[in-house]
Amino acid sequence: MEIQIIVMSILSYLILFNCSLTFRLNLKNNIVITTMLVFNIVLIREYIGSLFVIPMFTVIILYVCYLKRQDWLWNVFLIIFSYTLLVVVDNLTHFVWSIIGMDLSIHWPIYMLIDYPVFYVVCRLTSKKVVEIKRKYFLPLSPKILIILGADLILCMLIFVMNIMVTEQAGSPPRVLFTSIILYIAYVVLTFLIVATIVYEYETNANIMMKQNSYDNLQEYMKQIEELYQNMRVFRHDYANVMLSVVGYIEENDMDGLKKYYDMEIFPISNLFNKEKDVVAKLHNLDIIELKSLISVKINYALELKVEVNLEIIEKIDKVNMKSIDLVRIIGIFLDNAIEACQECEKPSIDLSIIKMDKDITFIVKNTYIKKNIDYCKLGTLGISSKGERRGTGLYNVKTIINAYNNVIMDTEYENGYFTQLLEIYG
Incomplete structure (x- = not known):
């Protein structure tokens, strides 16, 4: 040749x-x-x-x-x-x-x-x-x-x-x-x-799966609102009985027993009730129904696991410059990871903030976590995870979704015992 x-x-x-x-x-x-x-x-x-x-x-x-x-x-x-x-x-x-x-x-x-x-x-x-x-x-x-x-x-x-x-x-x-x-x-x-x-x-x-998931989340959201309404009725009905149960401690002048009874029996019920009511109230500012349903379901699941949850949505949000199916997938992964990671801590907590600045929307998911012997800079790489081997597809999927957008940025921070995921969507 x-x-x-x-x-x-x-x-x-x-x-x-x-x-x-x-x-x-x-x-x-x-x-x-x-x-x-x-x-x-x-x-x-x-x-x-x-x-x-x-x-x-x-x-x-x-x-x-x-x-x-x-x-x-x-x-x-x-x-x-x-x-x-x-x-x-x-x-x-x-x-x-x-x-x-x-x-x-x-x-x-x-x-x-x-x-x-x-x-x-x-x-x-x-x-x-x-x-x-x-x-x-x-x-x-x-x-x-x-x-x-x-x-x-x-x-x-x-x-x-x-x-x-x-x-x-x-x-x-x-x-x-x-x-x-x-x-x-x-x-x-x-x-x-x-x-x-x-x-x-x-x-x-x-698209079919997204609509089905949105419908399922909406049904769960409506169910939670109905349960909250029923809890309010039950709480009002039982209020008199609760007060009567306190009378015995007062008549006996047993302040230590009253405090113990309040801390163990009354406060947990009223605190959980107030948190559920607070979540529903704050979600009122979120007018993206599929995202509202998802967040409601995830937060109430976290509350059931005794996770401290703080939600902040100050301004009304009705539009995000991103496909709803992609946004729901990303926020769902963030919340799932946060719930799983914080449960390893002595005081598990999650903070979710949705901030609006003009047409730009920022999602911040912050949770307590226990630092492990891994390279956190490589999170999002297929197979790299804090959950063990053969995991790590969640954040990898998030990065794959974000790569399709020119107006979306994700950032990760981990310091002072908190792991934070930021998603910035520019209008």
């Missing part, structure tokens, strides 16, 4: 792998991949011909998946899809050149000047679009999605093998190149339709 063809092939593949991934390759990664490319192009090709691309891609894809394990499926898809687009561009170039009578072995510098910038742009645009989809939609790797994408990749491999076998037998006349172009374009269109269908189905199911 001529040296310029080897160099051109290596450069083409390096453009592919450097421009079509969810992350950037460093110098060491490029050296490893270049070594794999040289080994396969120079040696393996001598034994199995053009089919060398299959073991070459298999090894390099495994290496890329090792470098970024949490994005393995996205990177496999990006490499295969981008490579297919590059093959289409390359075949189009050869098709045009064969018609006008240009020889690649002679005019290869012109080929590099024309095709390589196109390769770069195609890979970059494909990667950028897929990363946008990845950030906007947290697509779970369900068995259905894995089967569909697996079948799509198998189809791609079959097309590659068929194209290689036909090209080796018939060469690259215009008719073969044109057929190959049509075949690859059909595959690209099919893959695009598959991805679009998966994204549409996910968004539809997510």
